[in-house]
Amino acid sequence: MNKVFLFDALREATDEEMDRDKSVFVLGEDVGHYGGSYKVTKDLHVKYGDLRILDTPIAENSFMGMAVGTAMTGLRPIVEGMNMSFLLLAFNQISNNAGMLPYTSGGNFQIPLVIRGPGGVGKQLGAEHSQRLEAYFQAIPGLKIVACSTPYNAKGLLKSAIRDNNPVILFEHVLLYNLKDYIPSEEYFIPLDKAELVRDGNDVTIVTYSRMRHHVMQAVDILIEEGYNPEVIDLISLKPIDIDSISQSLKKTHKLMVVEECMKTGGIAAEIIAQVNDNYFDLLDSPVVRLSSQDIPTPYNGLLEKATVIQPQQIVEAVKSMLA
Known part of the structure; x- marks a missing residue:
């Protein structure tokens, strides 16, 4: 058992899955050399290079579209939203493309896409950075949505989400990243559909x-x-x-x-x-x-x-x- 912060648990899950499967990569704003706003991807660019830990422009609609396209053609992208509310700019890509393409293509395409990042009410982050977006995405057919609450379930959920062949949104709370708890040393997974x-x-x-x-x-x-x-x-x-x-x-x-x-x-x-x-x-x-x-x-x-x-x-x- 190791005692880790929640952000480190997410980092471990990402690292393990990228190491296991070369089709897994991360993209988003400041995920590379900066290590992510909450350090979930810290130093991973050193190990995996700038193409697998891909810094994007501030253009959510564009890089979400790129993520959907790469998922359609065999990769397994993880999109980090610097703040989940920013991904409202990519709502069309998440809804009309990620959520619907497996259906509208008659099953010809799978979208193994993970969308994750901080959300919720923080400490004086202002209205636009303190949104609770669960219900926005809940109405979209074709998505799976999970919310982590401990380092243990954060790691297990992210590993399960990366291996799932459907688009999964993982909500992380901005005030829980520094939560510290024990997680197993051995590999484990948590189901995406169980309370x-x-x-x-x-x-x-x-x-x-x-x-x-x-x-x-x-x-x-x-x-x-x-x-x-x-x-x-x-x-x-x-x-x-x-x-x-x-x-x-x-x-x-x-x-x-x-x-x-x-x-x-x-x-x-x-x-x-x-x-x-x-x-x-x-x-x-x-x-x-x-x-x-x-x-x-x-x-x-x-x-x-x-x-x-x-x-x-x-x-x-x-x-x-x-x-x-």
């Missing part, structure tokens, strides 16, 4: 993902001291949603809370609630509680920014209210 049972319990099912996993666990520590026993599920896979794991938990708890950093309107929680109501309504003893970010551009002011995002104490109060 993780973080804590077993029987009072209420709390479903969350990404940075909110850590807010939930802070709240759970307080709740346990006060005699509550919540179950916690980290979604990990945002598309497809592992609704089976959620339903198995609901058979025990019969109560569901979803905690997300995504916007409330049309967010990931909204999709979960719709699927639960469609398929497992009879398992519920009370309405689903949804704790989501405010539907506003993220303020630059630190206090207002904090108020935009769900905090641990709000989770504690919401659980107590549900179980009162």
Whole structure:
């Protein structure tokens, strides 16, 4: 077991897969000699050269199109978005090309493409750099979407994503790169379509993902001291949603809370609630509680920014209210 930062876990996954398969390469802004904005590709250009760790111009639509084209013709590109919100400039390439080409070509083309990079609400990064884009991409057919929350699942998910023959978006949270934890020394993979049972319990099912996993666990520590026993599920896979794991938990708890950093309107929680109501309504003893970010551009002011995002104490109060 090695204790590593989350950004180092991602770097290890990239290095191992590039070493194993010469068709894997990285492209994006400042991924080469600078080593990436959050050092996920630090020094890899020394080992693999400037064509496999490819610095691109500030032209997201262009280099995403190049990535799709290389994926169609046999390579396995990893696109790093310096900030995931910048990739809105490449939305057409991600949607109309990456997501749809396997279908519209009648299966003649595979798109083994990984799109990864930092997102979420950071610390005073301003509205344009603090976007929660999960729901933007969730509606695109043909994509797989995962969100890492620990160094362990970051490495396992990225390795699985690189080997998958479909386009995969890996969301990394800008405030989790310096999270440090133990990961196995031996090679491992994490499925792209399974949630993780973080804590077993029987009072209420709390479903969350990404940075909110850590807010939930802070709240759970307080709740346990006060005699509550919540179950916690980290979604990990945002598309497809592992609704089976959620339903198995609901058979025990019969109560569901979803905690997300995504916007409330049309967010990931909204999709979960719709699927639960469609398929497992009879398992519920009370309405689903949804704790989501405010539907506003993220303020630059630190206090207002904090108020935009769900905090641990709000989770504690919401659980107590549900179980009162």
